[in-house]
Amino acid sequence: MGVFADKAAAGWPEGAGEASQTRRRRIRGKAWRVVIRFSTVFGLLVLTTLLYNVVNSTWGYVAVRDRLSEPLIVLLEHPHVTHAERRVDALKDVDGDPDAVVVLASELVPAGTAGYRVLPVGTQQTALALTALVSEDNPFLWELDESGLLALLAPGGRWSDLDGNWPADTVSVVFVVDNKGVLSRWAARQDLPNLDSLGTAELLGVLETHLSAGLIRRYDREQPMAGRNRANLLALVEERVKEPEILATFTLRESLVQADEIRAFADAEGAEASFHSWLTPGFLVRPQSANAALSGIRTALLGSLWVIAITICFSVPLGIGAAIYLEEFSSRNWFGRIVETNINNLAGVPSIIYGMLGLVIFVRALTQITSGSLFGIVSADEASGRTILSAGLTLGLLILPVIIINGQEAIRAVPDSLREAAYGVGCTRWQCVRWHVLPMAVPGILTGAILAVSRALGETAPLVVIGAATFISVDPTNLFAKFTVLPIQIYQWTARPQAEFRNIAAAAILVLLALLLITNATAVLLRNRAEGQRI
Amino acid sequence: MSIKPGAEVLAGGLGMEVGARQSLTKRRRPFEQFMHGALWLCGAISILTTIGIVYMLGQEALLFFRREEVRLLDFLTGWTWQPQTLQFGIWPLVNATMGASLIAMALALPLGLLIAIYLSEYAGSRARRVLKPILEVLAGIPTVVYGYFALTFVTPILRNLFGIEVVEIFNIASAGLVIGVLVLPTVTSMSEDALRAVPLALREAAVGLGATKLETSLRVVVPAALSGISAAFIVAMSRAVGETMIVAVAAGAGPRNFPGWGEALGGLKALNPFQSAETMTGHIVRISGGDISYDSLDYDSLFAIGLLLFLMTLGLNIFSRAVARRFRERYD
Numbered sequence: 030m031g032v033f034a035d036k037a038a039a040g041w042p043e044g045a046g047e048a049s050q051t052r053r054r055r056i057r058g059k060a061w062r063v064v065i066r067f068s069t070v071f072g073l074l075v076l077t078t079l080l081y082n083v084v085n086s087t088w089g090y091v092a093v094r095d096r097l098s099e100p101l102i103v104l105l106e107h108p109h110v111t112h113a114e115r116r117v118d119a120l121k122d123v124d125g126d127p128d129a130v131v132v133l134a135s136e137l138v139p140a141g142t143a144g145y146r147v148l149p150v151g152t153q154q155t156a157l158a159l160t161a162l163v164s165e166d167n168p169f170l171w172e173l174d175e176s177g178l179l180a181l182l183a184p185g186g187r188w189s190d191l192d193g194n195w196p197a198d199t200v201s202v203v204f205v206v207d208n209k210g211v212l213s214r215w216a217a218r219q220d221l222p223n224l225d226s227l228g229t230a231e232l233l234g235v236l237e238t239h240l241s242a243g244l245i246r247r248y249d250r251e252q253p254m255a256g257r258n259r260a261n262l263l264a265l266v267e268e269r270v271k272e273p274e275i276l277a278t279f280t281l282r283e284s285l286v287q288a289d290e291i292r293a294f295a296d297a298e299g300a301e302a303s304f305h306s307w308l309t310p311g312f313l314v315r316p317q318s319a320n321a322a323l324s325g326i327r328t329a330l331l332g333s334l335w336v337i338a339i340t341i342c343f344s345v346p347l348g349i350g351a352a353i354y355l356e357e358f359s360s361r362n363w364f365g366r367i368v369e370t371n372i373n374n375l376a377g378v379p380s381i382i383y384g385m386l387g388l389v390i391f392v393r394a395l396t397q398i399t400s401g402s403l404f405g406i407v408s409a410d411e412a413s414g415r416t417i418l419s420a421g422l423t424l425g426l427l428i429l430p431v432i433i434i435n436g437q438e439a440i441r442a443v444p445d446s447l448r449e450a451a452y453g454v455g456c457t458r459w460q461c462v463r464w465h466v467l468p469m470a471v472p473g474i475l476t477g478a479i480l481a482v483s484r485a486l487g488e489t490a491p492l493v494v495i496g497a498a499t500f501i502s503v504d505p506t507n508l509f510a511k512f513t514v515l516p517i518q519i520y521q522w523t524a525r526p527q528a529e530f531r532n533i534a535a536a537a538i539l540v541l542l543a544l545l546l547i548t549n550a551t552a553v554l555l556r557n558r559a560e561g562q563r564i
Numbered sequence: 565m566s567i568k569p570g571a572e573v574l575a576g577g578l579g580m581e582v583g584a585r586q587s588l589t590k591r592r593r594p595f596e597q598f599m600h601g602a603l604w605l606c607g608a609i610s611i612l613t614t615i616g617i618v619y620m621l622g623q624e625a626l627l628f629f630r631r632e633e634v635r636l637l638d639f640l641t642g643w644t645w646q647p648q649t650l651q652f653g654i655w656p657l658v659n660a661t662m663g664a665s666l667i668a669m670a671l672a673l674p675l676g677l678l679i680a681i682y683l684s685e686y687a688g689s690r691a692r693r694v695l696k697p698i699l700e701v702l703a704g705i706p707t708v709v710y711g712y713f714a715l716t717f718v719t720p721i722l723r724n725l726f727g728i729e730v731v732e733i734f735n736i737a738s739a740g741l742v743i744g745v746l747v748l749p750t751v752t753s754m755s756e757d758a759l760r761a762v763p764l765a766l767r768e769a770a771v772g773l774g775a776t777k778l779e780t781s782l783r784v785v786v787p788a789a790l791s792g793i794s795a796a797f798i799v800a801m802s803r804a805v806g807e808t809m810i811v812a813v814a815a816g817a818g819p820r821n822f823p824g825w826g827e828a829l830g831g832l833k834a835l836n837p838f839q840s841a842e843t844m845t846g847h848i849v850r851i852s853g854g855d856i857s858y859d860s861l862d863y864d865s866l867f868a869i870g871l872l873l874f875l876m877t878l879g880l881n882i883f884s885r886a887v888a889r890r891f892r893e894r895y896d
Contacts, residue, residue, distance in 0.1 A: 058778035065686060068678035069695060072752075075745050076702055079709070082717045350606030358603060368607045371614050377799070377881035378874065379806025381845050382617060384852075385870050389620040393858060426613055433610065459599045480704075487706025490808035490845070494852045516708045516809075523712050523813055531716060538709050549704060 083542075086535035087308050090279040090291045093322075094300035095271045099223035102235055102270055224263065224271075232262040239270045268323070275322060275529045276300045308536040316502040317518075321529035326537050328501055329518035332417065333486065333544075335505050336514055339421020340485050344429045345478050351429075352436025352474070357462050376430040384491030387423030392495050395419075401509030415496035418508040423491050428481040435477020439470045472555045479552040483545050489516040515541045621874055624867030631861065639868065643822040643834075645847070647862050656819035657869065659834050660736060660841035664811055665804040667740025667837060668747060672800055675744075676751025677786075677793065683752070684759035685781045703749035711813030714742035719814060726838065734816035734840035742814065743807050747800040754799060758792020759785055791891035798884035802877045808845040816840025817850055844869050 042050050227235065233254060237245065248254060248265070257265075267273070276298055279291055284304060295302035315325025351368070359365030392414035397403040399419045400412035443466050451461040498511040499521065505512060515537060522534035629636055633650045642653015679699075683692055718738040723731045731737070762785050770780040786793070820841035822828035842850070848866050856863050 054776050054779070058776040061778045061782075062686065065678050065682045068675050069682045069687075071675060072679060072695070072699055072702060072748065075748075076698060078717065079705070079713050082713055083709075086716065347606050347609055350603045351610060354603035354607040358600060359607070364604075364607070368610055372610050373885075374878060374881060375610060375614060377802055377877060378617065379803075379808065379845065379877055381806065381808045381848055382621070382870055382874050385848070385867065386613070386617050386620055388852070389624065390616060429610060429613070457593060457596050459596050483704060487704075487708070489706065489708045490812070490849055493812075493849050496852070516706055519712065520708050520809065520813065523708075523715060531712075534712060538712060541706060541709070545704060545706070549701075 083535045083538050085280045085282055086532050087281070087539055088284070088306050089281045089304070089532075090284040090288070090302050091305040091322075091529075092276040092278075092291070092295040092298065092300040092302045093273045094276045094298065095273050097239075097271055099271065102224065102239075102266070103222050103226065224266065229259050229262060232259065232266055235266050235270055236262065244269075273322065275527075278305075278528050278532050307532045308539055312533070312536055313540070316504075317500060317513075318502070321527065321533050324533055326515060326518060326540060328504060329513050329515045329537070330540070331504055332512045333514040333516075335417045335508075335510075336420045336424065336492075336512060337482060337486055339418060339508070340424040340428065341478075341482060343422055343425035344432055344481075347425075348429050348432030348478065348481075349436050349474055351433045352440055353462055353467075355433070356437050356440040357458065357466065372430045372433050376434060380427055380488055381490040381494060383423060383427040384494030386426065387419060387491060387495045391419035391422050399509070401507070406507065406509050413511075415498070415511060416509045417505055417512045419495055420492050420497070420512050420514070421508075423495055424485040424488060427488065427491060428485045431481040431484065432478050435481065436470075436474045439473025439477060440466060442473060443469045472558055476552045476556045479548055479555070483548040483552070486545060486548065487516055487541065489520055492517055493520070515544070617874065621867055621871040624864055625871040628861075628864035628868045631864070633861065634865075641825075643824055643828050645819040646821060647865060650861075652865055652868075653821075654844075654869070654872065655828070656821050656834075657842060657844045657847055658872075659828070660811075660815065660820065661805055661843040661845070663736045663835065663837060663841070664740040664743055664807075664815060664843055665801060667737060668743035668804040668807075669797065669801055671741055671744030672747045672751050672804075673797055676748050676796070676800070677755055679748075679752045680755035680759055680793075681781050681786070683756045685777065685785060699749045699752055702745070703753075707746065707807065707809040708813070710742050710746050711810045714738045714810055714814035718742055722838070731838040732816075732840050734814060735838045736815055736841050737837035739811045739813075739815040740837065742810050743804050746807065746810065747803050750803060751796050751800045754796030755789070755793045758789035758796065761792065762788045791888050794891070795884040795888035798880050798887065802880035802884070805880070806845065806873065806877050808849055811843045811846040812849045815846055816842055817846075818842055819847065844873050848873075 224232075236254070240248075245254065252261075254262075277294070277300075279287075284291065292302050312325045313330065314327050315323065316327050317329070318324040351372075355365055355368060359368075391399050396412055396414040397409075399414040399416050399422075401407055401416070401418075402409045402412035447465050447469065448461055451465040456464070492512075492514060497513050497517045499513075501511055501513055503510075519534050519537045519541065522530040522537065525531075628634060629639070634652055639652050639654055641655070642651065643655045644651040644653045645656045679695075683695060687695065715734075715738070718741055719731070719733060719735065722735070722738055723733075725731075766784055766788055767780050770784040771777075775784070816839075818840070820834065820839060822834060828834040848869055851862055851866055
């Protein structure tokens with residue numbers, strides 16, 4: 030009572046004043062309620078934005094430009110084109126040397142006419158003297174149709190054969206393959222046939238024209254070239270000769286809203302725009318590649334599964350054992366208390382410190398074991414501890430405290446009456462734990478363990494520190510193989526400057542999130558079952 | 565558990581003789597002892613881990629400080645981290661770490677507390693059932709995904725807002741904000757636990773005195789739970805300090821060096837959140853991710869950083885538990 034009297038004396042409003050003050054307090058309460066609600070929506074908002082951001086990059090238009098367009102490849106295979114002219118590498122020499130291009134162009138432009146002129150090019154240039162330069166400065170050949178072009182390319186052909194006004198000089202052709210794909214665009218305008226028109230023998234010819242002898246030998250060793258079917262050869266030509274290069278990628282939103290602009294842009298650049306899904310079944314099963322469009326996550330996915338398997342085998346039994354010991358055997362003694370405090374501290378250690386621990390202990394100190402040289406898997410001189418085994422053990426140490434803490438909680442939830450009954454009928458401690466406490470606690474323990482494992486599945490930093498491989502395309506086959514895992518793959522792709530790697534990083538993120546969703550859903554199901562059973 | 569096995573009761577109940585009872589209690593049980601030992605070993609592994617961490621950090625850091633190129637004083641006060649020129653001043657890295665963490669806390673602290681207040685004081689059971697799993701999902705997303713998010717979403721937004729000349733592609737602000745989102749679930753769930761632990765009687769008393777819901781929450785419940793809330797903030801801070809992948813992806817790949825304290829603090833250049841800078845964790849990941857030879861100066865320097873990082877996070881964690889214990893209000 031006294032307090033209120035004081036308040037009133039100190040100017041607690043009465044009557045109309047009180048009413049207005051109450052109103053003000055109510056309004057303030059309502060305003061804050063809005064603020065509080067809004068902050069809560071924020072969490073939801075972040076989650077949606079994050080997913081939107083990933084999905085936005087996983088699908089969308091891609092502008093692809095081939096290094097050599099299909100018509101050009103076909104054209105270069107024409108019997109009239111001599112072998113030397115087919116070698117695009119040789120043609121590229123002009124392209125690679127800016128001076129040579131400038132010389133060619135400057136000698137053309139003063140001619141001022143249609144852009145043809147006698148040009149002695151290089152030392153080997155002897156009798157064949159006339160050169161047609163195909164470039165932005167010299168577009169006159171663009172109007173030529175196939176028959177006209179073939180007439181030009183025919184050995185011994187003369188300019189005057191095409192047009193009486195042109196000089197009667199023999200034609201030699203130098204294509205300047207510039208970076209903008211002028212040549213390909215030019216070939217595309219000529220209405221030439223595409224690769225589908227080529228048979229097996231011609232495809233072989235294409236490969237022999239454009240690939241080095243060494244590379245052909247390598248492919249031959251993998252599988253004899255002559256014995257390959259048409260689809261296989263076509264795939265090789267597409268990968269090695271056509272070499273599609275991604276010019277630009279667009280997000281899903283851009284693709285939906287600005288499709289016309291994207292197509293216009295692609296046309297202007299001589300590229301082709303098509304809607305592309307970066308997440309395809311092929312993406313899951315292809316190994317890593319330097320080309321984003323051909324790259325996949327097979328190695329990383331297998332690596333993740335191997336590493337997680339080791340982690341589970343190592344940390345789940347140990348963690349459950351420690352939880353049982355702490356809850357059932359030592360809850361009161363000094364050792365138990367020390368372990369308890371210690372585990373709480375360990376749970377707060379940053380994951381990167383565990384990476385350094387793994388580096389020092391598993392990778393360096395225990396090299397003989399973790400590299401497999403002790404078991405004769407690799408020889409001692411090339412022993413490296415940066416293996417799946419080291420990675421799995423490091424992650425195991427990392428999640429051990431989490432498993433122990435979750436396990437303790439699950440065991441603590443088992444009612445004491447159960448233990449009393451067990452001891453009452455003469456159980457020893459271990460019998461009580463084994464036959465009465467554990468069966469009750471198992472769903473809870475497993476839930477905690479699965480949640481911890483899912484954390485290990487997404488962990489990146491410690492594995493970077495112990496030394497994940499930056500590029501491997503061979504499947505891991507044993508514990509002592511070099512490794513990479515899904516999160517590391519995502520990290521490496523995100524760190525690349527090219528936009529298309531961001532897209533495959535997004536696709537890989539979707540795979541990782543799906544994986545985590547599956548593990549977490551299992552945990553939730555287990556938890557629900559456990560709650561249904563609880564006494 | 566403290567219940568003792570009841571062998572005597574069993575023996576007595578079955579009417580056995582005294583001698584038999586004796587032998588029953590004293591019987592050697594090799595398997596029992598084996599299991600006890602095995603489980604003890606499991607518990608001891610965690611101690612071994614701690615010893616391992618302390619030993620390896622201490623050992624390698626000692627190697628670093630023992631080298632004649634390195635001076636402890638320069639390490640603790642220097643503003644240039646440049647192993648090529650043998651300059652090992654820790655402050656550029658610490659500064660970036662603290663910058664990112666403070667930005668993270670500036671986001672996570674008010675937001676986390678407000679969400680916790682909502683969940684504990686305002687939300688009905690249905691809203692809680694929907695919201696808590698969402699927060700759990702946020703907590704379960706791998707940090708490298710957050711890094712991707714920072715680089716491809718938050719950074720472009722910041723650059724649009726403040727101008728491309730002002731905000732660099734890699735910057736502390738974007739990494740800090742996303743770390744804030746990352747630690748948000750930690751702040752929320754720990755604060756909410758603290759708020760819910762406040763006895764109902766306190767709220768009833770406040771409402772009985774005519775307080776509005778807001779006044780009850782902010783002036784009665786929050787102060788009563790302050791120890792738990794502070795502990796939550798400190799734990800979140802420790803997580804932010806140790807966070808690696810977000811800063812590795814989004815904050816930049818090179819320490820922001822200064823010749824000395826004057827240059828760093830003059831014009832507050834060291835505090836600019838829109839420039840790139842490398843944190844302690846970011847530096848460790850970048851250097852160890854490249855080809856690094858063991859026993860090199862670079863390699864040893866990582867452990868000196870690691871030791872400092874470990875001490876910082878351990879200190880924060882211990883501090884948080886001390887706060888929770890020391891300032892806990894007791895109501896029973």
